[in-house]
Amino acid sequence: MISKVLIANRGEIALRVIKTCKALGIKTVAVYSDEDVHSLHVKNATEAYHIGEAAPAKSYLNQEKILEVMLSSGADAVHPGYGFLSENDDFARLCEKNKINFIGPSADSMNLCGDKMRCKEAMLKAKVPTVPGSPGLVKDADEAEKIANEIGYPVMLKSVYGGGGRGIRIVNTDQELQDGYETVTAESIAAVGKSAIIVEKFLEKTRHIEYQMCRDHHGNTVHLFERECSIQRRNQKLIEQTPSPVVDEAKREEIGELVVKAAEAVDYTNLGTAEFLRADSGEFYFIEINARLQVEHPISEMVSGLDFVKLQLDIANGEPLPFKQSDLKMNGYAIECRINAEDTFLDFAPSTGPVPDVTIPSGPNVRCDTYLYPGCTVSPFYDSLMAKLVTWGRTFDESRLRMLNALNDFYIQGVETSIPLYKTILNTEEYKNGKLTTDFLKRYNIIERLEEDIKNQRNDKQIEAVASAVMYSEFFQSKIKSSNTTNSLWKSLMD
């Protein structure tokens, strides 16, 4: 039985794992870099160990150092969170060798999932449909070009070691393909030190729909329903919801059966995600397996009533799943907005720095997973996700209205955020009517409509703004003047 879990991660996901462990009476071990000494995961864990410098390679990716802390702290399990070492099969293997329970799939299964080519092969064998493309790795840009011309542009160049929007490019012409090949190679090498590229047909007006897989060590497999994650920027998810507006009960079951096959095909254990592209025609194509707990897992928790971290721990403990597929019913509607530190108008460039003040939304059926607290800092060394805001409703519109309300209540001082963008999106007729596509932002001119919304909001605050300025100049400008003239004694003392 797991009694002490080291969390090889930081930020909101480290806190998320700690919450469940604490509730279950399981001890937690946090690790932290120089940059994170004041972070909440350090404060909330049972124990906390410093593991190195701010740069991930020197701390959160440093397997040897993390192993050292596991052994010295007496942790009997490790939760990798997402990102960092979560899908690194070398690390999973290192844990296995040292008899540390890695909370996730086996190293072998992870290796298979991570190798997009072999994974695709396994799916084809299991009769899970995949996107048309190269049968495996291409050896160079020219081979990629040949295949692109066979399946027809646009095509997608994808490093099998990429993920999360990096190491991936959509190209429309031979020339773009040649340029893109270089970029994808460079990004993949920068991220993980290696690169290997596959070519895939790029489908237009697609939706990104994924299924939560769940499999124990006794071969029991279920899916925990779908999530629609079509609202994206640069291939990174922004807003997720469940159920998907285009998945009904019959479709859910049909694709769900494929998901069970997919999990079995790679001998997956613990929780994972099978990602699909849904073409406008209604067909689903398997893309890849994310061999970890996803960022967006809370929406599935809300509609299933399950605590996914608890489920992960139970599976890792060797317990059989306490339910069958037929026991599971979706309850209501959930939405997640990823609150990023970024400037929408600067092409989503990161925005970092101190956050002197923050107000975190709360209320019935509102959940906010975040590392923010008044006085914290958003670091440039790690990713831009500051908070996950999740709402639930008995109907889709109830969850949407709750989300809008919660976004209004969310105040983060000091950095630019994606909150205004989400308010605009959630108010569009397209979003309300479930007309979601992975190019939603571009297709519906969302950035321009956001600009318009901001202008209108400013118009609505004219009187209040002038009143604020009047009072400011009454209280401070006059006082500054008077202090300059009358308090010369103090002034000279302080010079």
Add this chain to the structure above:
Amino acid sequence: MISKVLIANRGEIALRVIKTCKALGIKTVAVYSDEDVHSLHVKNATEAYHIGEAAPAKSYLNQEKILEVMLSSGADAVHPGYGFLSENDDFARLCEKNKINFIGPSADSMNLCGDKMRCKEAMLKAKVPTVPGSPGLVKDADEAEKIANEIGYPVMLKSVYGGGGRGIRIVNTDQELQDGYETVTAESIAAVGKSAIIVEKFLEKTRHIEYQMCRDHHGNTVHLFERECSIQRRNQKLIEQTPSPVVDEAKREEIGELVVKAAEAVDYTNLGTAEFLRADSGEFYFIEINARLQVEHPISEMVSGLDFVKLQLDIANGEPLPFKQSDLKMNGYAIECRINAEDTFLDFAPSTGPVPDVTIPSGPNVRCDTYLYPGCTVSPFYDSLMAKLVTWGRTFDESRLRMLNALNDFYIQGVETSIPLYKTILNTEEYKNGKLTTDFLKRYNIIERLEEDIKNQRNDKQIEAVASAVMYSEFFQSKIKSSNTTNSLWKSLMD
């Protein structure tokens, strides 16, 4: 259709109502006393109006003043919350006369529910069992004594105008009855200006189990399951949970049918609560109807998935219930702890004053309804409920462990709270095994066990405490000394 709701209340319940109204796009009007100008309900409502001095009689109970604000602000409905005017049928009638939609039952139904004697008669007629006792009001202490001797001691003296633990006494002898009669009369007059007393058999080892009633204007009636509220002090609820450990599906249905009869017997509309006493023998006796939204409504929201304030608004708008009894299923387990500002060791005496710092617990399946924020004040003018902490779990133990964890995370600086008491209760075997009775605290020596727990916690923090003191004296005691000696220039300037 209701478009603007005046909330004739303060504190957490005013905020609770505002949350749902905001999410539904309904405008809100807050009212506030001198004492509450810095309160969150003032800040979060669309509009806020000052209605008088701190004492409730001069503000939150001032019907004329509140009516004036309703008319001048253009509110078309009023939500009374709980306490204050919520069960005052004169106020409900005043709203009816002024064509303001009172969100609750009709004035006539409320009047009937509030008159414990007539209400009991109505229940007897509808074949809803009630506790043995006087058939109606007793005219004096001597008549009360006569009845007490008929039904046998212990008996309960209860003012029909009391409620919430006031105007109620349990007496065991003729002498106690004579004394208690005076006290109950005095308390009832102090609270509402009048007194009228009934006598009831006092049942020992009882549980307090109540049912959520729900009835629309078209005669559709359902119950929204039970709540067990047996953990009390001085007849005031401390911890509530649903489902009750002694109510199974068959019992739920059986009593549920009585609840529907009870609602119909008093022509109840909107949400209300039918309170029962459950004898150790398993029989249920109707006690009274609370003609308002209860403090403990969130636990029922959690297991039903319904937003009760939304439901109240829909019913007040004349909409028919969107579900039948058979559509409703209980989902999981919920617990509420009422976080009071009180000193457990001073016989629960109120503890008031500024709260410079507060940390509000959050996380998956944790909800906290509260008016607290860092820098707020707990006022002696109003009741001691600062926050309602609610957790949900798929199993009872999951919700219990989440609650313990959330209680640990809850930090309220400046006032004494009931948090340590709840930690002790939730850890007892008696609570874990559902051995609940209304005299739980006394029966199981909880206060003594709390003392023991606190002693043990102190023992566990010995090294940390000494370390804190060492560092304090290093940093501050030495610095104070040095500043006294070296900064004499500054010292003289500041004298």
Add this chain to the structure above:
Amino acid sequence: MEFKLEDVEETFNGEIINKISNNEYLIKIQNKEHQLQILNINSNGMEFVLDNKFHNVKYVENHTAEMRIVIDGVSLTINMHTKLDKIVYKNTGNTDTGSGQINLRSQIPGKVVSVEVNEGDKIKKGDVVCVLESMKMQVSVKSHKDGEVKNLKVKEGNSVNKNDILAEIE
């Protein structure tokens, strides 16, 4: 330096051995060494990591030889005394309670609903002196000792704060 903790018989010896870096210290408590890293400190409280465990302490009240703290949510009182302070401490302490004391104080804030005694009355320990109302509840304040009501400081309708003197009983 020596420390006494509430509810604990033992006396603790605590001292700083050395300063490792700007915010890291090696300290010794009862002959055992501990590593202490300060995350934040000011006169209201400190956040620190002691042997790889995070702790939060609030310094609630400080007198020369006694401090009240809340550490990780647990409140306790520490008596601090260097050898020199020791004798001083033993003879001071909180003398404002117990039956030797004449002042009857209110333990809660509230409004005086009624006063049950007059100056000059002879009363016994436990007799009701007055009734206070706070948060809609009535609480009787009883005499802490036998004696004569000397200086009655409150009348009906007054508001009192916690620790206010209500009467002197001699």
Add this chain to the structure above:
Amino acid sequence: MEFKLEDVEETFNGEIINKISNNEYLIKIQNKEHQLQILNINSNGMEFVLDNKFHNVKYVENHTAEMRIVIDGVSLTINMHTKLDKIVYKNTGNTDTGSGQINLRSQIPGKVVSVEVNEGDKIKKGDVVCVLESMKMQVSVKSHKDGEVKNLKVKEGNSVNKNDILAEIE
């Protein structure tokens, strides 16, 4: 006093008519009177009730004639000028942008991954000057104008803050 708001053509007239009580004011904006009650105020912000509606304003940045505020979550810039200030304001303002300007600044904080130009290179508007990495993303910084690279302030591996000058392009 007169005020100009971001995105709004109109000029607003605002003044205090009188002080009703310690924290209540009667103010006039564009000939309409409003009642304003201050709940909290300091140089970082104010909480106030204007005609029975609560508002929260943060004063984010202040210069003599310009202030950035966030009011109820909406950020905007106000230009304040008494008649005297007017002329001064018109001739100052933010001159540090546009193609007349030689400084190429970083709009994000990050690490310099590569530098694509050398001092003395002739480049065109839109040419990549260097590539920055921040939060695991690579962002190209392009020249804001045609010209010659004069003073190249960064090299590979450097860290830069937002608004740091990367190069001068003349």
